[in-house]
Amino acid sequence: MIELYAAPLEGITTAVWRAAHRRIFGGADRYYTPFLSPNANLSFQPKELREITTGEPDLVPQLLTNRPEYFIWAARELEKMGFRQVDFNLGCPSGTVVAKHKGAGLLTDPRELDGVLAEIFAALPHMAISVKTRIGRYDAAEWPALLAVYEKYPLHQLTVHPRVQKEFYTGAAHRDVFLATLRATRLPLVYNGDVTTPADPALTWGCPVMVGRGLAADPALFRRIRGGHPATRQELRQFHDALYDGYAAWMGPAAVGRLRELWNYLSARYRDADRPLKAIRKAKSPADYLPAAHAILDGCPLTDE
Ligand SMILES: Cc1cc2nc3c(=O)[nH]c(=O)nc-3n(C[C@H](O)[C@H](O)[C@H](O)COP(=O)(O)O)c2cc1C
The missing domain is CATH 3.20.20.70 (Aldolase class I)
Structure with a gap:
């Protein structure tokens, strides 16, 4: 293989x-x-x-x-x-x-x-x-x-x-x-x-x-x-949350910066996410960031759905 x-x-x-x-x-x-x-x-x-x-x-x-x-x-x-x-x-x-x-x-x-x-x-x-x-x-x-x-x-x-x-x-x-x-x-x-x-x-x-x-x-x-299934909405959410929690434990509120960078790539998985993505790009604190991220993770359709 x-x-x-x-x-x-x-x-x-x-x-x-x-x-x-x-x-x-x-x-x-x-x-x-x-x-x-x-x-x-x-x-x-x-x-x-x-x-x-x-x-x-x-x-x-x-x-x-x-x-x-x-x-x-x-x-x-x-x-x-x-x-x-x-x-x-x-x-x-x-x-x-x-x-x-x-x-x-x-x-x-x-x-x-x-x-x-x-x-x-x-x-x-x-x-x-x-x-x-x-x-x-x-x-x-x-x-x-x-x-x-x-x-x-x-x-x-x-x-x-x-x-x-x-x-x-x-x-x-x-x-x-x-x-x-x-x-x-x-x-x-x-x-x-x-x-x-x-x-x-x-x-x-x-x-x-x-x-x-x-x-x-x-x-x-x-x-x-390897023949397996595409990422599910639940997996992507789990992945996001594991990254957020991991970075927050490491660097506190600066975790937002790390996650913002990740969304430059991960956003390709979602449709109709322009508005929350804009909010993510502007987010400076977890209070700005988390609702926008979860609006995508829970609310936007996946590109392969
Ligand atoms: C944001 C970013 C950071 C990177 N950091 C490294 C690095 O630390 N070491 C390295 O060898 N290449 C680094 N690269 C290059 C990638 O490892 C890879 O060679 C490049 O993205 C091309 O492969 P891809 O088309 O699969 O992305 C980086 C690329 C990007 C976009």
Whole structure:
């Protein structure tokens, strides 16, 4: 059966989201944490520790840095905590990240990338190291040189999101580039990009598939891909309430901000929700937020009803 991975989505696929997703919708084969940023302090921040101390056996921590020594420190700490795999973020397109030559910024110069990977792989021979990458900084023509660098190392897996940095998340993913790579490389590839339905052809390509926004919008997507039923109104309500309660226990009224972000995706499941969605976007407190959220959860028809 095809392996299905939940992509890291900063601010969305937190430990709170993962626990609710596993319990209500049957989970994913693997979840990736939103990126952790090891730095010169050589300590994880409290909010990072929250993500990796929950004892989730299906969890892969992801690291964002351009300094091999920080990566190596963090990977060894994670190994001590029981993790067998760490993921290297080489795809984040954010301007501030890229300007520091991190994330997709490291794709600008294949020699710099090679130097970083050489140090990391030399220092961590027993750790499963996977990479999540884009196919270039400016142009897909950069991809063969980047792939040649990756092919020098025993990557546990290479997740390819076939867009270049400057495309951010716009336009269509370059699936042709991924398919050509899948045929040509011996590296174990994982496909990531724009999968939103069980009918997506990427699910027939024979490699694992990682899904981000499609899963945030339809948390039952993996169950549907495996032949199960779509999310019911009751499940979505349960999911929402588990997230609200989890975030409220963690951060108090600031939970509203987290839930607002979630609705950017979840709203796709409901029809005729414009008015309460507007109220959700403006909500500053639980007293503004909760009635609007429940107006949708209890009152708006599901798109597949
Ligand atoms: C809000 C948001 C946050 C993201 N955070 C991360 C992250 O922390 N690490 C990472 O590797 N990718 C991150 N991504 C990229 C996704 O993991 C994924 O590669 C991208 O959304 C494309 O896949 P999709 O079309 O299935 O969503 C993020 C994307 C979005 C939209």
